Amino acid sequence: xxxxxEGTESIAPLHAQGASADAKVLQxxxxxxxxxxxxxxxxxxxxxxxxxxxxxxxxxxxxxxxxGAVADHLLQDLxxxxxxxxxxxxxxxxxxxxxxxxxxxxxxFRPEVREFYNVERMWSTENDSDSPVQYIS
Numbered sequence: 001x002x003x004x005x006e007g008t009e010s011i012a013p014l015h016a017q018g019a020s021a022d023a024k025v026l027q028x029x030x031x032x033x034x035x036x037x038x039x040x041x042x043x044x045x046x047x048x049x050x051x052x053x054x055x056x057x058x059x060x061x062x063x064x065x066x067x068g069a070v071a072d073h074l075l076q077d078l079x080x081x082x083x084x085x086x087x088x089x090x091x092x093x094x095x096x097x098x099x100x101x102x103x104x105x106x107x108x109f110r111p112e113v114r115e116f117y118n119v120e121r122m123w124s125t126e127n128d129s130d131s132p133v134q135y136i137s
Contacts, residue, residue, distance in 0.1 A: 022047070022054060022055070022103070025055075025081065025083075025101075025103065025104060026043065026055050026057070026104065028077060028078075028081050029055075029057055029074065029077075029078075029104060029106060030043065030057070031077075032073055032074045032077040032078075033057070033059050033070065033074065033106075033108075035073065036069060036070040036073045036074070037066075037070075038059035038060065038061060038070045038108065039059065039060045039061070039062065039111075040058075040059065040060045040111075040114075041057065041058070041059045042057070042058045042059070042120045043055065043056075043057050044056040044057070044058070044120060044123050044124060046123065052105070053100075053102070053103060053104060053105045054103045054104065055103065055104040055105070056104070056105050056106075056107070056119075056120075056123055057104065057105070057106045057107070058106075058107045058109070058114070058119055058120045059106070059107070059108050059109070060108070060109050060110065060111050060114050061094075061108055061109070061110060062110075062111075063110065064093070064094040064095065064110065065094070067094040067095070067096075067097055067108050067109070067110055068091065068094040068097070070097075070108050071088070071091060071094070071097040071099065071108050074099060074106065074108075075088065075099065078099070078101060083101045086099050086100065086101045087099070087100040087101075088100075094110075095109070095110050095113045096108070096109050096110070096113050096114075096117070097109075107119055
């Protein structure tokens with residue numbers, strides 16, 4: 001995957017920049033996850049489909065330790081991007097860490113836990129031709 005912007009330091013919160021920042025913050029999240037060697041990264045565009053969030057990103061870590069390290073790295077990158085007040089759940093156990101920055105919700109799972117909950121299937125509509133699921137390789 002190519003990096004379409006330079007660094008995350010210049011990214012302000014979405015409410016400050018408007019809709020054009022959506023792609024930048026999503027790209028910053030995806031870049032951080034890739035840098036941390038997260039696996040099976042899936043991006044779901046939920047704008048207009050729910051009032052909860054505009055984007056949901058789901059990724060896997062190989063172990064408890066990897067899930068925690070991916071989450072820590074992402075939180076540091078989000079802080080640099082102006083999202084220092086992200087809400088975080090699940091860090092003590094690191095089976096499933098949820099990071100909520102308002103306009104994006106990021107789930108980082110251990111593979112077995114991800115398979116059990118299958119969050120991306122819950123939010124996608126496979127029969128819909130406008131399926132919001134984007135698999136990142």
